[in-house]
Amino acid sequence: MTAVADLAPSVSDDPDARHASVSERPLSGVRVVECAVYIAAPSGGMALARLGAEVIRIDPIGGAPDRGRWPVAPSGESLYWAGLNQGKRSVVIDLRSERGREIATELATAPGPDAGILLHNRARRSWLDDASLRRHRHDLVHIVVEGLRDGSPALDYTVNARVGVPYLTGQADGAGVVNHVLPAWDLLTGATASTALLAALRRRDRTGLGALARISLEDVATAAMADLGWLADAQLTGSDRARHGNQLFGTYGDVLTTLDGQPVMVIAMTERQWHALQAATGTTEAFASLATTLGLELDTEEGRYEHRALISAVLARWFAEQTLDDALEALRRTGALHAAYGSLAQLARELARPGTDSVVDLVDHPGIGTVLTAGSPVRLSDVESAAMSAPRLGQHTTEVLSGVLGLSHAEIGRLLQDGVVAGEAA
């Protein structure tokens, strides 16, 4: 591991690379207080940290319930927690104590045009009530992430159950429900929250108005179903579209298997992609003659969708005679849209290889070691978007209380002694 890390140091450890930045990161100076657990809100906060914001994550003593979430490193430290809190500052406060809640409130409502921004998913905590907070700062930008629209708890998997996706996933002839694995609604809700936060901040910059914005996993998921036209389709037809297995809906796309048993995703959405796919697989004449003899329209997306089983059957013969390498080479040559499937372990091996250009880097995290860590997927031409390490829990408690709230060393010492706040565990 160390050897690999030496060969491909994280930019944050490399003074030269760090100084390659020519501009300030876009959110430089902006301070966001985050009081949240699990994926949605923390991922939104991290997106802001990656764009340069100072994100102060407040955790209760000992950490929030997501402190130990799997996957974990051999040391027992959570890879999940480290992954979702990179570049944040960690402050630990006893949120059950009156004084602790006061301190958290002061942090969230601190003055200045770049402060007074709060992101949380704890709508039911009375101290996070919007009206109470606004008494401390009337123009607070207050972003609340919720489960259901009515504020009741829900997680990605329970929300997904309600929006129909599990009945559309999996084998075409399968029955029952298939859950997705990716917590897509969490991640999308987090990104929606970061967009909302910046929009509200711009309005405050311009007009002085604060904002309370509530964003639920349920609304994000339901809106997506509507935005894709799927909900309107179900409404107009009164029924669900069929399960498509690995095939795409409304166009041609399918998984084909090579001689060596490897799956390849191929897609022919545009006419150019369709011609490239035929050229790569030597099926141009075969499809032309099928179109003529059977009177099929294959040159439109709709036509390819209708006849997708036939298209796959013809292509399958070619794939069955190629090794994966040969198939990929032929598809690449004609510019056919395709992808080989890879496992997470394969991806990790590939990305850990020195010199690989990707969004991830090897970064050392406290208590974990050097692991593949993402920088910002937003690549600005004039700013480094290097991967950052996760804080230790409570690492920045003293620094933040002193720097943001101006508490004296003696005051902070008393708070630590009284257990109102906690620093890094020894």
Place this chain on the structure above:
Amino acid sequence: MTAVADLAPSVSDDPDARHASVSERPLSGVRVVECAVYIAAPSGGMALARLGAEVIRIDPIGGAPDRGRWPVAPSGESLYWAGLNQGKRSVVIDLRSERGREIATELATAPGPDAGILLHNRARRSWLDDASLRRHRHDLVHIVVEGLRDGSPALDYTVNARVGVPYLTGQADGAGVVNHVLPAWDLLTGATASTALLAALRRRDRTGLGALARISLEDVATAAMADLGWLADAQLTGSDRARHGNQLFGTYGDVLTTLDGQPVMVIAMTERQWHALQAATGTTEAFASLATTLGLELDTEEGRYEHRALISAVLARWFAEQTLDDALEALRRTGALHAAYGSLAQLARELARPGTDSVVDLVDHPGIGTVLTAGSPVRLSDVESAAMSAPRLGQHTTEVLSGVLGLSHAEIGRLLQDGVVAGEAA
């Protein structure tokens, strides 16, 4: 349909509801020019429109390749296109003509602190080259959505193939790959783009600096795999975690089936949820005695994850004896985290019911009719987030050329006549 629409009018058609807004929408006045197809970039543009931005979507004559994407209404109009372009202004320009590209450039680089913002996914078009555009406006905010990190084309499904998710999805004992159905990477990339755009805009507001930001589906997907800790886990263990079927990873969550054959998702992540689940199903004593007699730790997330098969086996007996209604009632009573599964058609029926409080509303779209349409999933306390209708293709060409570029009626008439721009098709 009309009857339903009458009972639950879209807010945009209801003057009273519209006037309930007390503040300006957060991005009111901001003008974004969008030149994009499919899902990612258009969904990012729509998120901004929902927050109040004026989003001008530029399409080529006849529409971009996504103009007719499925699902489609009985009229043949695309529900997908309508879904992803709500609240935008549609301008049609012949982008193969020099004059057309000039006009598009002028729109994207128009002066003013709220303009000069461009979002597109056409990185390979030479007229959208950053340096050329910046000659027209040096502080352009220029957001480019790409497929792969190196700029080559990719779609959600091909990117998903590369990040390992299809090997983790589907039945625990299944083989091969299972594609997701939801274009999660597209949607997440769109939301990442809208966040990036607003961050860059704030920097410009503060410093006068423009920005070029590139965001690829590949980087967004790879970063998510890293952020969840999954990539680091695969790196450290050198192998892939097992497929979990419908069970959650790292905690207890599973699908159980009721007497009437209905699936129910139940989750016990926190201790509170675990106690509520046991109480609802009358299994508290059974699990206590199992824990004692077999020496199992079930009161930690890790323990419940390890013994998830056993937990499900015990719970399955209870579910098999309850109807869905009875099971839901019992789970609700104790506050156990759960969800019944519903199909898209069920969801559509439920949401079309008058008086249902949800993020969607019945909105009339040109050429389509009145369909379930999402408002903003960001609910601001002082602003209406009503669902908006999609434009007709070219509906705003004349208005935008006159209003934004100040072209005269005579000039616009000539452009229309020469086919450089097009209005709404008759």
